[in-house]
Amino acid sequence: MERSQWGTRAGFIMAAVGSAIGLGNIWRFPYVAYENGGGAFFIPYLFALLTAGIPILILEFTIGHKYRGSAPLSFFRMSGKKAEWIGWWAVFVSFVISVYYAVIIAWAMRYTIFSFNQAWGEDTEGFLFNDFLQLNAVPGQTGEIVWGIFIPLALVWIITLGILLAGVKKGIEMANRIFIPTLVVIFLIVVVRALTLDGAMVGLDAFFRPNFDAIMDPSVWVAAYGHIFFSLSVAFAIMITYSSYLPKKSDITNNAFITGFANSSFELLAGIGVFAALGFMANQAGVPVSEVATAGVGLAFVVFPQIINEFPGFNGFFGVLFFLSLTLAGLTSLMSITETYVAGISEKFGLSRTKAVAFGGGLAALISILFATQGGLFFLDLADYYINQFGVAAVGLVEVVMVVWVLRKADTLQSHANSISDIHLGAWWKVSLGVITPIVLGYMMFGLLKLNIL
Ligand code: PHE
DSSP states (O other): OOOOOOSOHHHHHHHHHHHHSSHIIIIIHHHHHHHTTGGGGHHHHHHHIIIIIHHHHHHHHHHHHHHOSOHHHHHHHHHTHHHHHHHHHHHHHHHHHHHHHHHHHHHHHHHHHHHTTTTTOSOHHHIIIIIISOTTOOTTTTTOBOHHHHHHHHHHHHHHHHHHHTOIIIIIIHHHHHHHHHHHHHHHHHHHHHHTSTTHHHHHHHHHOOOGGGGGSHHHHHHHHHHHHHHHTTTSSHHHHHHTTSOSSOOHHHHHHHHHHHHHHHHHHHHHHHHHHHHHHHHHHTSOHHHHOOOHHHIIIIIHHHHHHHOSSOOHHHHHHHHHHHHHHHHHHHHHHHHHHHHHHHHHHTOOHHHHIIIIIHHHHHHHGGGGBTTHHHHHHHHHHHIIIIIIHHHHHHHHHIIIIISOOHHHHHHHHHHHOSSOOOHHHHHIIIIIHHHHHHHHHHHHHHHHHO
């Protein structure tokens, strides 16, 4: 069977950027930066981008391009059985993340509809937990399917698996070529509108005000590295899979820089938009920004609905665009993460794309129903906690240590990348991968282990 390929270079970049830009850019980055030094956070952040994010992105692009397989097959071709398991581990982490990532997209989709008439009412927190997620279910009822979540969730999976069924070029590439430019336009409108609200400047001041003491704190550096990994979707086997569909002649190093900077630009924009809106909220409520600043579920589904409630003039529009942005950003990431295990099992077991999508994607979709039940948020927290603690950092650490120190492939990969790219990889790349990244990730793991014993 001939291997699928991207139609154009822009198509591949769109897809890689689509994977990178996700919920993390919108609801995670602004608060992580704010909490970890504000304007000063950009120092560890840029450092992490240049010593871990982009170098690992180059590594994964090179592995996929050279060995032309999904992660397990690529690692197998690199060094046989003793490397294949790294690919499977990453594939497993991807599978687990996809199961709950889909659920959040389903919430965002539902909230897009709620935005039209602010169906959440005044008490947005009570609405989220009691009415929408039904966490206050009567004992005995816990575990029943919540249809308001189930239906959008089914839709999320139908869209995602439908796109994957259509293939790499006609499905994933086409979808990203439509979704990503749309997302950028919609999100720009959200940001510009937020910037024109009363109090926006107070929010920006809170976001950018540098606290230089913070950068002396190792935990701030750990936060920067942790965020870069998640945000760039590296160490999940995704970027290996995507680059395995590249044509032979592709400037992978340059592509990695473009992907990395596009992703960071988007999150900077998100930081500005989110904090401008938070400044407005704080202004409205007469409280400091610190009282309303938060991340994740609380930011998107409690605070943003409040902001939308307070909106001057017609408020439905802003809400619709905001939740649509979350939905689009999420869908393009979910596609990439699902493609990772679809490709993995299809190659391992010689299955057609259709069968692999049906089995792999179907299984993930079935498991995710668990989160569409009363009490589902509990499982979601649990999965998120363990995956973030032991999934990402651990896979990243094993990946770089194995490739550089155990399998000793850094030189081979470096010359492969250099033979097809304009930008030449030098010592910077090897030092980043072989020394800096392992030290930081090792520290992260060690710190986390301590955290768990306590
Ligand atoms: N990069 C995505 C984000 O910022 C998250 C993600 C991680 C998506 C891993 C897929 C795989 O939200």
